[in-house]
Amino acid sequence: MNLIVNGRSHTTTAGPLMTLLYVLREELGLTGAKAGCQHGSCGACTVLVDGEPRRSCLALVGTLDGASITTVEALGEPSHLSDVQVAFNEHYAAQCGFCTPGMLLAATALIKRKGGPVERDEVVEALGGHYCRCTGYVKILDAVVAASRGERLGHMAPPTLEVRGVEP
Amino acid sequence: MPDPEVVMAGSEAEAVAAFGDGSGVTVIGGGTVVTPLLTHGALWPETVLMLQRAGLGGIADSVVDGVVDGIADGIADGIADGGTLEIGAAATLAAVAAVAPEPLASAARIPDYEIRGQATLGGNLMIGGDLQTALVAMGARVRSAGAGGERVGPVAEFVAAPWGRLVLSVEVPRPRAGVFVQQRRRHSHTHPVLTVAVARWADGGVHVAVGSLAPRAPAVACPSVENALAGGAGPREAAAKVVEDVSPEDDPLASAWYRRRALPVLVARALEQLEPAPKGGHMNVPEVGT
Numbered sequence: 001m002n003l004i005v006n007g008r009s010h011t012t013t014a015g016p017l018m019t020l021l022y023v024l025r026e027e028l029g030l031t032g033a034k035a036g037c038q039h040g041s042c043g044a045c046t047v048l049v050d051g052e053p054r055r056s057c058l059a060l061v062g063t064l065d066g067a068s069i070t071t072v073e074a075l076g077e078p079s080h081l082s083d084v085q086v087a088f089n090e091h092y093a094a095q096c097g098f099c100t101p102g103m104l105l106a107a108t109a110l111i112k113r114k115g116g117p118v119e120r121d122e123v124v125e126a127l128g129g130h131y132c133r134c135t136g137y138v139k140i141l142d143a144v145v146a147a148s149r150g151e152r153l154g155h156m157a158p159p160t161l162e163v164r165g166v167e168p
Numbered sequence: 169m170p171d172p173e174v175v176m177a178g179s180e181a182e183a184v185a186a187f188g189d190g191s192g193v194t195v196i197g198g199g200t201v202v203t204p205l206l207t208h209g210a211l212w213p214e215t216v217l218m219l220q221r222a223g224l225g226g227i228a229d230s231v232v233d234g235v236v237d238g239i240a241d242g243i244a245d246g247i248a249d250g251g252t253l254e255i256g257a258a259a260t261l262a263a264v265a266a267v268a269p270e271p272l273a274s275a276a277r278i279p280d281y282e283i284r285g286q287a288t289l290g291g292n293l294m295i296g297g298d299l300q301t302a303l304v305a306m307g308a309r310v311r312s313a314g315a316g317g318e319r320v321g322p323v324a325e326f327v328a329a330p331w332g333r334l335v336l337s338v339e340v341p342r343p344r345a346g347v348f349v350q351q352r353r354r355h356s357h358t359h360p361v362l363t364v365a366v367a368r369w370a371d372g373g374v375h376v377a378v379g380s381l382a383p384r385a386p387a388v389a390c391p392s393v394e395n396a397l398a399g400g401a402g403p404r405e406a407a408a409k410v411v412e413d414v415s416p417e418d419d420p421l422a423s424a425w426y427r428r429r430a431l432p433v434l435v436a437r438a439l440e441q442l443e444p445a446p447k448g449g450h451m452n453v454p455e456v457g458t
Contacts, residue, residue, distance in 0.1 A: 015171065015174075016174045016176075016216075016218075017171075017172065017174060017206050017216060019203065019207060038204060038207060038208070039204045040200055040203070040204065040282075040283060040357075041357045043282070046282060052285055053281065053282050053285075054282055054285065054286060055200075055282050055283070055286070057203070057204070057207070058198075058199055058200050058203045058204070058286060059199070059203075059286075060196070060199055060203055060206075060218075062174055062176060062218060063176075063196075063199070063218060063220045106281070106282070125279075125281065126281050127281075128279045128280055128281065129279070129280030129281060129282055129283060129357075
């Protein structure tokens, strides 16, 4: 089976009944998609499959031959965040961060689908399957609405990536 | 145990041949229910049959440009002058919600965007999901394969004994109007506590169905309510008859006592929305779990 992951072709050795989540995390080392409930209920493993948000824990490799996968690793970089990532940063929409990759991808897909500003109830609808156990929902809604309107508060410096505990 | 044989059917005929009489075969339509069972080792079948490329995801409308192309014999006693939809078993709930008439569209709009885009009509029928209540009220017919060959029959009969059958498509008559009402807990992925679907037909008749009366219980029609309506009863008076048609049970979502109390309220609410009556007022549903 061949997948296009973040623009790069990957031929997986996983069997057809393994999940996309397994391929991303264990084969490719892309740990942005989180292994949360692994029942499709929490939303933390959400990635984009051919542009649509999907639970990677429910997507079997056997159904994905030729599919294009986008994970949070391809949304932006620390020095150049995507609009949705900037909004999450500015509106304090990430606390522990476990749900954030799935939220970011689902929100990115929503804004692309809508092609313009989204209303709060549309965000609630689109993110209804994503759980934030820090309960930061209000800030998440604020961030997605702001990102859809292209609003930037500009009061936050871009985050810096600090790697600790790694021997040179 | 040996690894399951995986069959990716390339056509309906291939799917039917691979399914056979269904013994030892686990079918994956969208995979939203089966995949976690495979991942966690709770299910280890001899054969896994995947339907994603079997050409079973289409939705055909018998009404094109306002002209009814044909109505299948005997559907809903011939009262469906609005034509029919033929929905493939592998059609996603998102696709169903986008094109189906009420009450089916609302039933398919389960509260999770990603799951709606992956879960299928056929899978929902096999697990006793939300859609069966709407389909019973609409007099839908299920085309399925399995032991004895292909069969077409009323959805109410199918959901009462779906085992050993492979859903191929569902034929859904289009009513004049429909309403779907449900009582849920505040979690996207739980089964509903109760579901009610009502459909009004061209001859003025109303069909009523209720579901989620117990874990995996099939949806059932409510002839007592329908007869009361036909006899001139108002929504609340007719809805009170629903307890004569059902036998609710206790489960972790709600007690049988609660279901018996809430069901007439929900049926009345659905009937009032179907045809707003001046006498109808807001009716409170008692809290779940009391």
